[in-house]
Amino acid sequence: MRESTIMKVHYGTALAAVALVAVHILMRLTMGYSESLEYENVLANYKFVPYAIMLELILILLSVHGFNGLRVILLELKQGKMYEKAVSYGCLAGMIGLIAYGSRTIIMTNMGMV
Amino acid sequence: MAQVSSMSDGQSSTMKSITLKISRFNPEHDESSQFMEFNVNYEKWTTVLEAILDVKKHFDHSVAVRYSCRQATCGSCGMIINGKPRLACFTKISELDSNVVTVEPMNNFPVIRDLAVKFERLFDTHQKIKPYLIRDDTELESDQKEFLQTPEEVEQYIQFANCIKCGLCNSACPTMATDSSFVGPQALAQAYRYVADSRDKGKDSRLKVIDDSHGIWRCHFAGSCSQVCPKGVDPAMGIQLLRGYMLGFRD
Numbered sequence: 033m034r035e036s037t038i039m040k041v042h043y044g045t046a047l048a049a050v051a052l053v054a055v056h057i058l059m060r061l062t063m064g065y066s067e068s069l070e071y072e073n074v075l076a077n078y079k080f081v082p083y084a085i086m087l088e089l090i091l092i093l094l095s096v097h098g099f100n101g102l103r104v105i106l107l108e109l110k111q112g113k114m115y116e117k118a119v120s121y122g123c124l125a126g127m128i129g130l131i132a133y134g135s136r137t138i139i140m141t142n143m144g145m146v
Numbered sequence: 147m148a149q150v151s152s153m154s155d156g157q158s159s160t161m162k163s164i165t166l167k168i169s170r171f172n173p174e175h176d177e178s179s180q181f182m183e184f185n186v187n188y189e190k191w192t193t194v195l196e197a198i199l200d201v202k203k204h205f206d207h208s209v210a211v212r213y214s215c216r217q218a219t220c221g222s223c224g225m226i227i228n229g230k231p232r233l234a235c236f237t238k239i240s241e242l243d244s245n246v247v248t249v250e251p252m253n254n255f256p257v258i259r260d261l262a263v264k265f266e267r268l269f270d271t272h273q274k275i276k277p278y279l280i281r282d283d284t285e286l287e288s289d290q291k292e293f294l295q296t297p298e299e300v301e302q303y304i305q306f307a308n309c310i311k312c313g314l315c316n317s318a319c320p321t322m323a324t325d326s327s328f329v330g331p332q333a334l335a336q337a338y339r340y341v342a343d344s345r346d347k348g349k350d351s352r353l354k355v356i357d358d359s360h361g362i363w364r365c366h367f368a369g370s371c372s373q374v375c376p377k378g379v380d381p382a383m384g385i386q387l388l389r390g391y392m393l394g395f396r397d
């Protein structure tokens with residue numbers, strides 16, 4: 033992929049994350065923070081489909097942004113053909129892995145599998 | 147290797163003196179650099195380059211330094227003076243306001259010896275961005291005029307055309323310090339200089355060159371380049387304007 037395309041995605045995910053994380057924080061303000069983290073409330077959040085979709089979106093946005101950011105840091109730290117290939121594919125794998133693991137939690141909880 | 151030398155004979159009484167600390171390093175047989183100290187006299191108008199040349203003339207002719215024009219035009223004499231990248235011929239000792247003046251080779255450039263550094267990377271990256279007007283036609287047809295520009299069109303790029311390729315911006319850039327493949331502020335500012343020139347038609351090929359994993363996106367807005375540029379080029383602004391083309395804000 034062209035670097036400018038990747039960086040457009042990087043800035044886009046950052047902007048979208050600001051908006052969605054703001055909504056996420058506002059939703060959490062509906063109750064005390066410790067209450068938010070009680071077992072029943074956490075389950076209820078995941079079962080409320082629009083909110084679960086939003087959490088999934090935040091997960092994707094920040095995984096893409098965070099792992100691409102890590103790729104940038106690592107590319108600037110050290111150079112070399114093999115190293116750069118490993119960094120790029122490694123970050124892509126991390127990104128996909130994190131999204132898969134997070135999605136699994138969201139989907140399983142949403143479907144009442146825990 | 148440290149040594150103190152001083153020169154006092156035949157100088158006027160209005161003269162003041164400073165300690166000039168020169169970084170000495172010969173990669174062929176030194177493990178690391180060491181400072182040599184010299185006591186040099188100066189007048190209000192004495193530049194750091196003149197002080198170094200004084201040392202060469204009177205104390206140690208083996209001090210390696212590159213210079214040519216002595217008037218901030220050739221871009222040869224960049225070095226770190228009291229911690230900041232500056233042109234030695236464009237920095238007066240009196241303006242430094244210090245009794246000790248330390249000179250070191252520029253950061254982010256391999257040292258040849260003492261204060262002289264290798265410019266190959268700067269010249270390579272500069273060449274890579276195609277620093278010339280690109281167009282299909284040519285001005286050589288006999289009955290045609292030169293390509294005229296309005297003052298507004300000249301305004302778009304003229305500030306960036308003042309670059310003397312001294313490399314001070316590359317020396318100050320934090321990305322240059324760790325990314326050995328980064329294009330660097332000097333070349334990026336020059337890419338903007340040509341892209342913004344109304345006579346030039348090479349925008350697409352130039353943007354392609356810098357749209358690389360070690361290209362323009364590795365600039366993180368530190369702005370150190372613009373702080374040290376002796377010609378007011380403001381490479382950081384050139385980089386942001388160039389980004390405008392790539393993000394679709396300009397065409």
Ligand code: HEM
Nearest residue numbers: 043046047049050094097098100101102104105365366367
């Ligand atoms: C939602 C708020 C956020 C905004 C507005 C934001 C914005 C940005 C921007 C503009 C850059 C590019 C900086 C540059 O090129 O110099 C960046 C880089 C980066 N971001 Fe974020 N970001 C946010 C959240 C996050 C989060 C939560 C993470 C961690 C998961 C993260 C990880 C990174 C990393 C690792 C970099 C690369 C470092 C760098 O380029 O300086 N960001 N971010």
Ligand code: SF4
Nearest residue numbers: 309310312313315375
């Ligand atoms: S932009 Fe300024 S600091 Fe950089 S090489 Fe050109 S004149 Fe020197």
Ligand code: FES
Nearest residue numbers: 215216221223235
């Ligand atoms: S000697 Fe030419 S710029 Fe200093």
